[in-house]
Amino acid sequence: MPTPTKGPRLGGGPAHERLMLANLAASLFEHKRITTTVTKAKRLRPYAERLITFAKKGDLASRRRVLGVISSKSIVHELFTDIAPAVANREGGYTRITKIGNRKGDNAPMAVIELVLEPMSAKQSVVAEAEQAKAPAAAAAPVAESVEVPETAEAVESVDSAPATDDVAAEDTTVDAEAGAEDEVVVVEGTVEDEKK
Numbered sequence: 001m002p003t004p005t006k007g008p009r010l011g012g013g014p015a016h017e018r019l020m021l022a023n024l025a026a027s028l029f030e031h032k033r034i035t036t037t038v039t040k041a042k043r044l045r046p047y048a049e050r051l052i053t054f055a056k057k058g059d060l061a062s063r064r065r066v067l068g069v070i071s072s073k074s075i076v077h078e079l080f081t082d083i084a085p086a087v088a089n090r091e092g093g094y095t096r097i098t099k100i101g102n103r104k105g106d107n108a109p110m111a112v113i114e115l116v117l118e119p120m121s122a123k124q125s126v127v128a129e130a131e132q133a134k135a136p137a138a139a140a141a142p143v144a145e146s147v148e149v150p151e152t153a154e155a156v157e158s159v160d161s162a163p164a165t166d167d168v169a170a171e172d173t174t175v176d177a178e179a180g181a182e183d184e185v186v187v188v189e190g191t192v193e194d195e196k197k
Contacts, residue, residue, distance in 0.1 A: 010040060021047045026070045028095075029079045033114030041097045041113040048113075052094045055084035086117045089128075 009017045020040075025048045027034050036044070051069065054062040058080060066076050087094050098112045120128075 010043060022069050022071075024048075025051055026072055026075050028113060028115065029070070029083060030072075030075050032117065033112055035100070035110060035112050037103075038097075038099060038109040038111045041111040044113060045095050045097060049092065049094050051079065052083060052087060055079045056088060058084065083115060083117070087115075089120055090116070 011017045011020050021044060024034065024036065024040060024044045028044065028048055029051075051066055054066050063076065063080060066079065067073070070076055070079075094116055096114050096116050098114070100110050100112055102108060103110050
């Protein structure tokens with residue numbers, strides 16, 4: 001658990017605070033969202049996220065550490081089998097706190113703390129896919145360029161060696177070894193243009 005804030009603890013003493021946070025975390029994992037005071041929600045957030053991080057590891061030592069905090073085996077099982085795979089792509093930020101106004105009886109500021117189980121936003125998932133696609137494409141790109149450069153050089157040499165007339169352009173057709181498609185090389189007044197069919 002992170003270093004506690006200065007001032008009075010949530011309960012009466014440190015043992016009561018540990019038990020209270022463990023019970024709040026168990027309720028959060030069981031119901032996926034709970035309503036509590038803003039202070040308790042802010043103290044619960046790093047505590048619960050650390051337990052979720054242990055659950056993402058998924059090994060026996062992590063399960064035993066979580067069982068040392070939350071005594072209910074069914075809630076720990078749900079944490080490891082349902083919640084951890086749902087947040088596997090996230091690198092933190094497993095909970096969300098939303099303030100909902102004050103409590104009617106004692107006017108305490110209230111909040112809803114909930115697990116963020118929906119998939120990552122569309123923008124973040126697109127960026128992640130682009131980074132994954134970029135790595136293999138970057139490795140394949142130099143190979144493709146090295147194959148294409150000699151073909152265009154040979155095509156230019158074959159066009160230079162062929163006689164050209166004033167009005168009619170000399171044409172040469174070469175086969176691309178990589179794609180199997182034909183490239184048409186057209187020479188117009190000394191310039192080379194590639195046209196893909």
